[in-house]
Amino acid sequence: MTAPLGRVLIIAGSDSGGGAGVQADIKAVTMLGGHAATAITAITVQNTLGVHGVHPLPLDVITAQARAVLDDIGTDAVKTGMLGSVQVVETVAALLDTTPAPAVVDPVMIAKGGHPLLEDRAVAAVRELMIPRAALLTPNAPEAEALTGLTVEDLDGQRRAGEALLKLGARAVLMKGGHVAGGDMVIDLLLTPHGETLLEGPRIETTSTHGTGCTLASACAAGLAWGKPVQVAAAEAWAYVAEAIRRAPGLGGGHGPLDHAWPVRGK
Template sequence: MNALFPLAENVSSPPLIRALTIAGSDSGGGAGIQADLKTFTLMGVFGLSVITALTAQNSLGVQSVFGLPEDFVGQQMDSVLNDIGTDAAKTGMLWSQGIIEVVADKLKGKNYPLVVDPVLTAKRGEPLLQPEAIPALKQRLLPLANLVTPNIPEAELLSGLSPLTTKDQIQDAAKKIMDLSGAESILIKGGHLSGDQIFDLFFDGRECMVFEKERINTQHVHGVGCTLAATITAFLAYGLTVIEAVQKAQTVIREAIRSSLPLGQGIGSVNLRFCYLPEEKYHV
C-alpha cells in the first residue's frame, strides 16, 4: 500500500468518500473543475462539481470567460448537497460577487471541511475574479474556510501586506488574513518567490510549519494551485486533519510537477496520474 493513499488501496470494497468542487471550467483541461475531478478520481474519491463559470482557455492563456447565472450556481449546489452530500468541499474560481454570496449562503452551517482557493488571476494574469467581488470573498466566504490556500500575490491582496518575500513577512500575512477573516488556517504557496529555494508556509494560529523545497525546473505548472487544493480536499474527505492533509499533499504536488506535461504551445499542465497509484492498475 502506498503511504500517500489513505484507505482505498487495501480495501476490497472501499468506503464511498465524496468531495465537492465549486469552480470554473477550463477548456484546456489543466485547471479548474477538470483538474479537481481528475485529482479526486485518482485519490479514490467520488467527485461532485458545481460549475461557476466557463472559460475558453488553453496553454497560451484565457481567451474568454462566461460567468454562469448565480441562481443556476445555487441550483447546482442544492441538487448535489440535498441528495448526494459530501465529505469535504473546495472552492476555486468564483468570478462574481453574486456567485460568492450564493455559494457562501449554501455552505453556511456546513458539517464538513472547506478549502478555499482564492483564485484571482490565471497564470498569465487574466482576471478570474471581478475586482468588486473581493470584499465578498473576504467577508462572506473566508470566514467559513477550514483552510485558505493563497499564492503570494493573493496573500498580498488579502492581507494588505506587500511585498511578501521572507518567512517572517509571509507568516505575518497569514496571521493578518486569519485575523481579518476568521478562517481556521492558511497555507501560503511560495511558487511566486524568486530563487531556486522556495517554500510554502502553513499557519493555524498555534503552529507555523514551513515546507522548504528546491524549485523544479519546468514552466509546465498550469493547474498546480487547483491540484494542490483538490488533493488536500480529498485527504480531508478521508478524515485526515488539516495539517495532515497539507503535509501529505506537499509530496503529491511535487511529483505532479515533476511529471508535468508539455501540452500546447505555452504553459503545460501538472500531471497527477503517475504520482502515487500503482502502475499495475493501468495494465489490461
C-alpha cells in the same frame, strides 16, 4: 447505512484545456481516492496559451448544481475555486452555510497567463464572506497581498500575511511560496492557531505549472474529506503536487498542465 468518506463538492470554473479548474480538481480528488462532484461557476475558453473567454453561469444554476449534490450524494469537504463576481461569492457563501463539511477556499484571482478571474470589487467579498468560512485557505503571494494589504516577498512576509488571514477568520492557512522570488527552494507555510508547518522542496524550473493552485487545494480537500488532520492533508497534497509537476507531460505551447495521473503509473 453510513455514507463512505472522501466525497468532495468542487465549486469552481471549468478549464477547457484540462489543466486547471474543475478538470484539475476532479483528477486530483480521484487520484487521492475521493469522489469528486461539481457545481460549475463559469465556462472558460482556455488552453496553455491563456484564457480566451469567460462565460459565467447563472446564479440559480450554480445553486441548483450544488443542491443536487448536497441533497442526494452529500459531501465530506467542499473546495471552492474561481468565483468571479460578488454575486457568485455571496451565493457560494450561502451554500457553505448549509453544510457542516469543511471548506477549502482557493481565492482564485488571476489565471497563470495573467487573465483576471475575480472582479476587483469582489476581493472584499472574498475577504468578508469566504475567509471566515474556510477550514483551510490556500492563497499564493499576490492573492495574500490583495486580501491583507501586506507585502509578501519572503518567508517572513508569508508568515505575517498568514497570521493576518487567521485573524480574519480562516481556521488554517496554507501560504503558497511559488510566487516568492529568490533561492533554489520553494516553501509553502501552513499556519494554524496552534503553530506552523513548513513544506519545502527544490524549485522546479518548468513552464508546466498550469493548475498547481487548483490541484493543491483539491488534494487538500480530498485529505480533509477522508477525515485527516489539516497538517496531514496538506503535507500529502503538497507531495502529490510536487511529483505531478516533476512528471508534467509538456503539453501545449504555453503554461502546460501537470501529470495528475502519476500515481497510477507508479513511482
